[in-house]
Amino acid sequence: MALVSNPNAGQHTPRAGLGAVIGSILAAPADPNRRYDTKTLGELARAARQIQQDRPEILAVAGGDGTLHKTLTSVFQEYERRPGVPLPQILLIPIGTMNNVATSIGATRYDPVTLAKRVDEKLKSHQELDVVHVRILKVNGEYGFMHGAGLPVNFLQAYYAYDHALGKRRILKVLLATLWDEFLSILPFRRSRQILTKPVHARIKLPEDHDPPVAPFMTHTAFMSSTVDQVGLGCRAMPEAMKTDGCFMLRSSRLSFWGWLASIGHLWAGLGLPQSFDAVVPRLVIEYEQPTVTMVDGEIKPPRTHDVVECGPLLTFIIG
Secondary structure (H helix, E strand, O other), X not given: OEEEEOOOOOOOOOOOOHHHHHHHHHOOOOOOOEEEEOOOHHXXXXXXXXXXXXXXXXXXXXXXXXXXXXHHHHHHHHHOOOOXXXXXXXXXXXXXXXXXXXXXXXXXXXXXXXXXXXXXXXXXXXXXXXXXXXXEEEEOOEEEOEEEEEHHHHHHHHHHOOOOOOHHHHHHHHHHHHXXXXXXXXXXXXXOOOOOOOOEEEEEEOOHHHOOOOOOOEEEOEEEEEOOOOOOOOOOOOOOOOOOOOOEEEEEEOOOHHHHHHOHHHHHHOOOOOOEEEEEEOEEEEEEEEEEEEEEOOEEEEEEEEEEEEEEEEEEEEOO
């Protein structure tokens, strides 16, 4: 086993600092395991090269969605240099601020320390591990599970602006600020700042048998591609994401803020939305009218004029 831990994971949450505890369980000095506490991208790149050389059966990642995205991208890009080499099984220990991937695959059934101890005991006693199989996205050569623009990016940018609030308090502050701004926009001569619904003008190209009936550079308030169904706080906004192997779910929408607010129950329950287009596809290309900021697994990406999103390899996740 190789363990990659992000010392910065879960800052401002009760999980801050748990990486060291997880490391002491899964990478004790007496074990032939390798532990990498990666504080910088340079350290992560060096760890990825060593992991590819060692070819461990299990790659443990202690962190949240962002840590998983960065780690798997670095490691899988190294594995791409030697085609045919099987990828390791993934043990995700969810200690990050955002743990949507872990929630979707069932890795949050146990608290992080209990999960680590359970897996460690099973390995030592040669018991069968509980596993699930999930596809990963490949986005412009990087690997992750959720890609989006519009509302997902706008929310994250507003969320990250609150440096000292805890996760749920940050979310509440963003929502209250947005609601207040939209109420004020009802007044004469007061326009909405579109905190969450600043539009994105983009053309989505799907495989020929999936083309949606839309004009070039359509206005979107949100779109997301995902191979997991959870987007946070139990919201199953991508209900078809995990149902068809080799495909992921696309959801694009033109809903206004008030439209999103009126549809919040449907969104949480994983139902269809008005003024939205859903598709389950193996690949898509998004062309932006102007350079546009996007996100992958909560990681804000520099502006781009197009994105290529496709299904990556099928991964085996250990969940207990």
